[in-house]
Structures are given as C-alpha cells and as structure tokens.
Amino acid sequence: MKLYNVKLLTITCEILAQENILEILKKHEITGYTKYEVDGNGARGLRGQGFKNEKNIKIEVIMREEKLQDVAEEISRTQFANFAIVLYVSDVGVLRPEKF
Amino acid sequence: MDILQLIQANLLTPIILFFLFGIIAARIKSDLKIPDAISEFLPIYLLAAIGLHGGIEMRNTGFENMLVPMFVAIGLSLLFTLNHYQILRRLGKFNLFDSYALASTYGAVGAVHFSVGLSFLKNQGVTSEGYIAAILAVLEPLAFILAIFMTNMAVSKQIRAKRKSVGDDASTDIDVGLNETKTKLSKVLHESITGKAIVILLGSIVIGYIIGEEGFEPIKIVFDEMFTGAIVIFMIEMGIIAGQRLGDIKKVGIFLTAFAILIPTFNGVIGVLVSTAIGLSLGGSVMFGLLLASASFIAAPAVLRQAIPQAKPSLYITSALGITFPYNIIVTLPLLFALSTILHSGETIDLFNFITGGLI
Numbered sequence: 001m002k003l004y005n006v007k008l009l010t011i012t013c014e015i016l017a018q019e020n021i022l023e024i025l026k027k028h029e030i031t032g033y034t035k036y037e038v039d040g041n042g043a044r045g046l047r048g049q050g051f052k053n054e055k056n057i058k059i060e061v062i063m064r065e066e067k068l069q070d071v072a073e074e075i076s077r078t079q080f081a082n083f084a085i086v087l088y089v090s091d092v093g094v095l096r097p098e099k100f
Numbered sequence: 101m102d103i104l105q106l107i108q109a110n111l112l113t114p115i116i117l118f119f120l121f122g123i124i125a126a127r128i129k130s131d132l133k134i135p136d137a138i139s140e141f142l143p144i145y146l147l148a149a150i151g152l153h154g155g156i157e158m159r160n161t162g163f164e165n166m167l168v169p170m171f172v173a174i175g176l177s178l179l180f181t182l183n184h185y186q187i188l189r190r191l192g193k194f195n196l197f198d199s200y201a202l203a204s205t206y207g208a209v210g211a212v213h214f215s216v217g218l219s220f221l222k223n224q225g226v227t228s229e230g231y232i233a234a235i236l237a238v239l240e241p242l243a244f245i246l247a248i249f250m251t252n253m254a255v256s257k258q259i260r261a262k263r264k265s266v267g268d269d270a271s272t273d274i275d276v277g278l279n280e281t282k283t284k285l286s287k288v289l290h291e292s293i294t295g296k297a298i299v300i301l302l303g304s305i306v307i308g309y310i311i312g313e314e315g316f317e318p319i320k321i322v323f324d325e326m327f328t329g330a331i332v333i334f335m336i337e338m339g340i341i342a343g344q345r346l347g348d349i350k351k352v353g354i355f356l357t358a359f360a361i362l363i364p365t366f367n368g369v370i371g372v373l374v375s376t377a378i379g380l381s382l383g384g385s386v387m388f389g390l391l392l393a394s395a396s397f398i399a400a401p402a403v404l405r406q407a408i409p410q411a412k413p414s415l416y417i418t419s420a421l422g423i424t425f426p427y428n429i430i431v432t433l434p435l436l437f438a439l440s441t442i443l444h445s446g447e448t449i450d451l452f453n454f455i456t457g458g459l460i
Binding site: 014016017019020051052053054081082083 | 136139140341398401402405406409410
C-alpha cells in the first residue's frame with residue numbers, strides 16, 4: 001500500500017479565535033478540517049473552565065506543503081499577538097492525496 | 101428604611117447565599133460544577149422569562165410610555181461609556197484597547213444582574229415596568245458598538261498618520277488593513293444583533309405581547325414560578341466561576357478595583373434619579389438604575405475578543421464578574437431600592453402622576 005506524504009497542521013487555540021482561523025483556512029481554499037473542544041493548561045493559565053467562550057479548541061487540517069507555509073504564516077502574523085494559540089506541524093501519510 | 105438593614109436582609113436571600121456558596125466551593129477546590137448544558141441553557145431560559153414578563157406588561161401599559169425611558173437609557177449608556185473611557189485612559193493610564201473594552205463592559209448591561217434585580221423586587225413585593233426588558237435588549241449591544249466604532253476610528257487615525265509619515269509607498273497594505281477593520285465592524289454589528297441573547301429576548305417580548313396574561317397562564321409555572329429557583333442554580337455556577345477568578349483580582353490593580361465599585365454605584369444612582377424624574381415607578385427606577393450600574397460579563401468577552409482582540413480579557417472579565425457583579429447584587433441593588441423608596445415617597449408621587457399624565 002502506497003502512502004503519500006502530506007502535512008498535518010494542528011492548532012490549539014481559544015474558542016474565540018476559532019472563527020478567525022477557519023476564515024484564514026477558507027481564504028486559502030482549504031475546506032476540510034476536524035475540530036474538537038479541549039481543555040488544558042498553558043501560558044495563559046488553566047483553560048477550558050467556566051464560560052463556554054473561554055474553552056479551548058483544537059483544529060486539525062491536512063494539507064500539502066505548498067499551502068502550509070502561507071497558512072501558517074498568516075495565522076502567526078494575525079493571531080499570535082492577541083490569542084492563546086499553539087500551532088505545530090507534523091508529517092502524515094495518506095492513501096488518497098487527491099483529497100487534500 | 102435602613103439601608104444597612106436592607107443589605108443585611110438581601111445578604112440572607114437564597115440567591116446571594118448560593119452565590120457565596122459557589123465562591124467557597126471554588127476556593128476549596130471542590131469538583132462541584134453545574135453541567136455545561138445546563139449553564140448554557142440557563143441564560144437562555146432567564147432571558148426568555150424576562151422577555152415574556154416584559155411583553156405581557158407592555159401589553160398592559162402600551163408602547164407609548166416606553167419611548168422616553170428608552171431614549172434616556174440609550175443616551176445615558178453612551179454617555180457613561182465615553183465617560184468611563186476618559187476616566188480609564190486619563191486617570192487609570194490604561195492603553196487605548198483596554199480602556200475601550202473596559203468602558204464598554206461597564207457601559208453595557210448584564211442580563212444576570214437584571215434577573216437578580218427582578219427577583220429581588222418580587223421578593224419585596226414591588227412590580228416594575230415591563231418595557232425595561234425592551235430597554236435591556238436595546239442597550240445590550242449598544243455600548244459595544246460604540247466602543248468598537250471608537251476603537252476603529254482611533255486605529256485608522258493612527259494608520260493614516262503612519263501613512264503620511266512613511267509616504268504612499270506602502271499604501272496597498274494599509275488600505276487592506278483599513279478595509280479589514282471596516283468589515284470587522286459590520287460583522288460585529290451583525291453578530292451582536294443576531295446573537296442568541298438579543299434574539300431570544302426580543303422573540304420572547306413579542307410572544308409575551310401576543311399571548312398576554314391569559315396565554316401565559318399554562319406556562320406560568322415554568323417561566324414565573326421557577327424563575328427565582330433557576331437563578332439560584334445559575335448563581336452557583338456564577339459563584340464558582342467568580343471564585344476561580346478571585347486569585348486574578350490582584351492582577352486587576354487598585355485603580356480598576358476602585359473603578360469597578362465606584363462607577364456602578366455612581367451610574368446606578370444617576371439612573372434611579374433620572375428615571376424617577378421621567379416618571380418610572382419605584383420598581384422601574386430600581387431596574388433602570390440597575391441596568392446602568394450593571395457590567396456585562398457573558399456577552400462582553402464574546403464580542404470584545406473578536407472586535408478588540410488587543411484588549412486583555414483578564415481585565416474586563418475579572419473586574420466585571422469578580423468585583424462588580426457581587427458588589428452590585430449585594431450592595432448596589434438594596435442601595436438603589438432604598439434610594440428609589442425615598443424618592444417615591446411624598447412629593448415625588450405628584451411629579452410621577454404629572455409626567456405620566458402628560459405623556460398619555
């Protein structure tokens with residue numbers, strides 16, 4: 001079975017930054033993503049308690065390397081200063097590269 | 101009536117006791133927690149009950165009495181927001197973003213405050229004008245819209261000044277930035293007007309107006325008799341969240357702590373005085389004053405995090421929920437009630453009749 005190399009971008013951020021992130025993805029014509037609510041601890045303290053809009057969210061997006069640079073650059077430029085965000089990239093293998 | 105006595109009596113109501121209990125539960129690190137679904141449901145329920153109640157009252161009293169208090173409330177809310185900004189920026193030395201975020205948090209109104217106020221009045225056997233629920237709905241997005249507008253103005257002014265100093269080379273980038281702020285404003289406007297709080301509140305007011313007392317009868321048990329009980333459950337949650345933030349109050353600083361206590365008191369007293377002068381009833385004046393005294397802590401973060409992301413949420417959430425909210429429901433509310441009682445006894449009654457007589 002042949003696996004094709006693509007990138008997995010994982011963004012953990014406060015739920016109120018979610019919309020901005022999804023907008024950036026949309027702008028770069030990325031329509032597929034998975035997101036889930038999470039909680040945890042970080043530089044901005046224990047997160048995910050209390051009000052609904054103080055929760056954290058994790059967004060996973062698979063994309064090709066060419067797009068990744070632009071997306072990651074735009075997120076870091078527009079969101080890092082004001083929101084609690086952790087972003088990282090990993091290599092993943094997929095069976096159907098045409099999907100991404 | 102002795103104000104201290106009233107505060108003491110208020111302190112021993114289930115609403116306040118459960119709030120304090122929630123704070124203690126959070127402080128001793130108990131795992132007590134109101135399930136997510138319920139704590140999301142309760143604000144919707146409370147707003148629906150407020151709206152229905154308001155709509156039914158409006159059917160009894162009619163719309164025309166509503167206009168003057170509505171415009172006065174809008175004017176005061178905007179004025180207060182600008183006033184807060186000046187105090188925070190000049191005296192408090194906060195930066196532009198924090199100043200506007202805090203100014204609008206305190207200029208905006210709190211639905212939880214409003215619910216507690218209604219149940220306080222019910223406890224005292226006093227009624228209030230139903231149209232105040234409509235004022236709540238109108239004031240809810242107002243202070244934020246003003247603050248976001250002012251922030252955008254200030255930012256684009258800075259950008260323009262920068263463009264002048266740099267020359268026109270980088271103008272494309274700057275134009276993009278300017279357009280982005282403009283679309284942000286219209287997006288926020290749309291979101292705050294179609295937000296769930298306003299939609300459920302306005303919807304319930306309309307439904308309450310249509311069904312009237314008679315139609316309300318079958319659902320009364322849920323939306324009237326259970327109202328205070330529901331607030332009590334919500335207060336546990338509020339207490340827990342406030343308790344978790346108590347540690348953050350140190351970060352808020354002395355100036356903002358004083359601001360979070362003095363400003364609501366001042367706004368509330370002005371609210372009671374003005375509303376009494378324009379002819380609201382005893383209970384109505386208390387609710388009007390409480391609206392102006394209240395600070396928003398549920399709507400504020402959602403709106404401000406999007407619109408003014410540069411402002412630190414720890415400042416405005418902690419001061420509004422950790423300081424102002426407990427202070428308001430424990431001290432300001434009985435204080436406004438006592439003030440309104442004094443104002444509405446004796447000669448002011450003539451003024452009341454005179455003004456309402458003139459309007460009708």
